[in-house]
Amino acid sequence: MSRKQISILQKTMLIDFLEDHPELVSQKQTNQYTSADARKLWVELSEKLNAIPGATKQWTEWRKTWTDMKTRAKRKKSENKKEASQTGGGPSLAESLNEIDDKVLEIMGGEILIEGLQVPELGLLYTLPKEAEVGEVPVCKSYPVHDNDDKDKE
Numbered sequence: 001m002s003r004k005q006i007s008i009l010q011k012t013m014l015i016d017f018l019e020d021h022p023e024l025v026s027q028k029q030t031n032q033y034t035s036a037d038a039r040k041l042w043v044e045l046s047e048k049l050n051a052i053p054g055a056t057k058q059w060t061e062w063r064k065t066w067t068d069m070k071t072r073a074k075r076k077k078s079e080n081k082k083e084a085s086q087t088g089g090g091p092s093l094a095e096s097l098n099e100i101d102d103k104v105l106e107i108m109g110g111e112i113l114i115e116g117l118q119v120p121e122l123g124l125l126y127t128l129p130k131e132a133e134v135g136e137v138p139v140c141k142s143y144p145v146h147d148n149d150d151k152d153k154e
Contacts, residue, residue, distance in 0.1 A: 006065060007054030008100075014066060015103050017045045025107055070108060073101040 018025050021041055023033050039059070046059040057065065076097050083094040097105075 004055045007052070009052055010049050010054040011069070011100050013049060013052065014045065014062070014069075015100065015107065017048070018066065018107055022107075069100070069104050073097070073104040073108075076101055077105060 024038060024041055027038070029035055029038070042059040042063050046057060046062045049062060050056045076095050079094040080097065
């Protein structure tokens with residue numbers, strides 16, 4: 001296959017196709033959506049991408065291109081975030097995100113992948129007896145604190 005550089009039009013078409021087919025982005029397979037279905041979509045996309053000026057690739061190479069685009073966008077986002085949190089002033093040395101990077105991050109779920117998942121943490125739940133006086137030391141029991149704890153109290 002050709003070693004030509006991927007055109008902006010090809011990148012845009014790749015992103016548009018993936019927006020229309022979120023199952024390719026998530027890569028989650030079910031009884032209704034199998035790896036054969038994913039392969040058909042990648043083949044369809046590669047035919048469309050190869051029909052316009054720019055690089056010519058096999059469907060597996062286009063899939064790798066998408067993986068590389070995701071990795072590059074996440075790396076840029078992370079470097080920008082790190083650079084912004086540093087002190088010292090002066091211009092940022094991190095490579096700024098372009099429109100394509102922003103769109104890639106949006107398709108992937110944006111901040112969620114950069115920040116990590118919100119996971120409930122274990123903590124201490126303070127309970128005060130109803131007759132507690134101001135200034136008394138609260139009774140402290142160690143319980144896991146979860147969002148669904150309120151349901152257990154009802």
